Amino acid sequence: MEQKKNDGILKWVLIIIAAFFLFIMVIMPLGMVVAGSFAMGFKYYIASITDKYTLKALSLTLRATIASVICTSVFGLMAAWAVTRYSFPGKKIIKSIIDIPVTISPVICGMIFLLLFGRQGFIYPLLDKVGIDVIFAVPGIIIVTVFVTLPMVFREIVPVLEARGTEEEEAAAMMGASGWTIFTKITFPSIKWPFIYGMILSASRAMGEFGAVSVISGHLRGLTNTLPLHVEILFNEFNTTEAFAVASILVMLSIALLILRLVLQYVSKRKISRMQKATA
């Protein structure tokens, strides 16, 4: 009895500490963003977020995000398939190398590409001849964003594929199913949710990416500015209200992804429980 009472107190103490922490670290700052962006009135807010440079930055961020999601999906599926379905020398090393983009600091990622494609880089003369600008241009932004988000889908689906083994695919192949049928009917249904989850993770990372992009963008307003970079520039120019307003766009995008994630989690959970529901 005594034990139970203590448990009750402990429970509430822990909940209150966690809630307090959450309030200080998450709710309050987010509130500040909202409050800050409306500091000079609703009209000014609308004007800030529909500003020409803001819209350009938003468009660049969205393009980089879409490119990232596509690349991580295609690459992730192919790499995961290769790593889990075939055995070849160096497989373990490849699996570790794939993780590098998320383990090293984004600034360093940016530096790598700066050195690779920049004027000192050995690829530069080649690019120069063809007339493609990478550094301080849109392609560079997209390349680094793709780079930092590349392993997201791979990391989510490899454990699932490894746990499943290859027997189901083998059985389907024995019955004469084509590779495409096997993939769409047998393999993909089992990795669908981790796959979508990996896409969402890569999208949120791509939208918020600052370090790597900052190194490579050159901060050309209206040309190579993404939303996070734009926020920084506005803030450095003491345009606090505008900075907050632009930041609120990013917050809304993140919240939208969060909601999407929750909805998908709910749907997948319901589907799984329906599959496993013991029918007596």
Added chain:
Amino acid sequence: MYVTLDDVNKSFGDYKASDHVSFSIEKGKLTGLLGPSGSGKTTILRMIAGLESPDSGNITIDGTVVNDIPASKRGIGFVFQNYALFSYMTVEDNIAFGLSVQKVAKEKISQRVSELIELVGLKGMEKRYPSQLSGGQRQRVAFARAIAPRPKLLLLDEPFAAIDAKVRVELRTWLKEMIEKLGITSIFVTHDQDEAIEVADQIIILDHGRVEQSGTPVEIYQHPDTAFTASFVGNATVIPDYHIFSHFEDIHGACTAVIRPEFLHLTRIGEVEQFPNSSEEGIVNSILFRGSHMEIKVWVRGSLLTVNRPLEAGQVEIGEKVHIFIYQIFVTTGDKVYHLKNEALYDDSVVI
């Protein structure tokens, strides 16, 4: 012969999974590939299926060499060890898969599926997913899925390994009946000799990738051809030197012998004995109650022999001195097996 393997070889690095394997299987028969783990039995099954390809040698099915025919075109049904049911499909869709891949008309598929569901006794479970089924039910689905496209040959990889002991015996009988009813030529792989002896029409014994012996369960059990078969089949005790027991013919150069419980008869001191002069003395080491009989381990001249004793024959005690009469032994030398009977059995008339 319906399925023939002719000098088939397959190696994985240093490990020879199939070493000059040749055997034939008759149409309509249920054949068991029996061997310990690592004997290459699963590899041979997978080569017949086309899931592995042999390094050399020919595999013939129904008169056609199938070496270059892909697995999907061989017309084979395969039941995997863990069934490999499609976990994101219902029972119905699992069974229908092979037919729908072949683009069979929808009505024909649903007709065949309901026919099979009826056959394997899973009516009412059509809409369930594999995760909602018991082990035995999953096996039935795997079986129905394998035979749905009417294969010419059915292969089963350790079909009972994933099922608990209680259901296993029941399923064995069920599977044998099913296969007999359908008349489909079948090959299954097992490491369990009871399973092979009970279910198969023909047993092929494998060890280290080699065929040790092939024959009916009775032949395999009663007339082992090789030392390995003699020691692998039955509840065998291997005796390093059989000369410690008198009353057996001396085979030149032979030492090792195999003794099974049914070769022995145990009598307590004072009980009536048929061959008192030819029996050995032994000390009871352990007694195991087996339900229908007692399994008694007895030290006889430095060897621990296993003997069965009916319950009604009366209790023995651990440490008790008993008499053991050895009716027969399998003496093995190199690749030969001699079936020796106790000489007292021939001298019977003289003793009286």
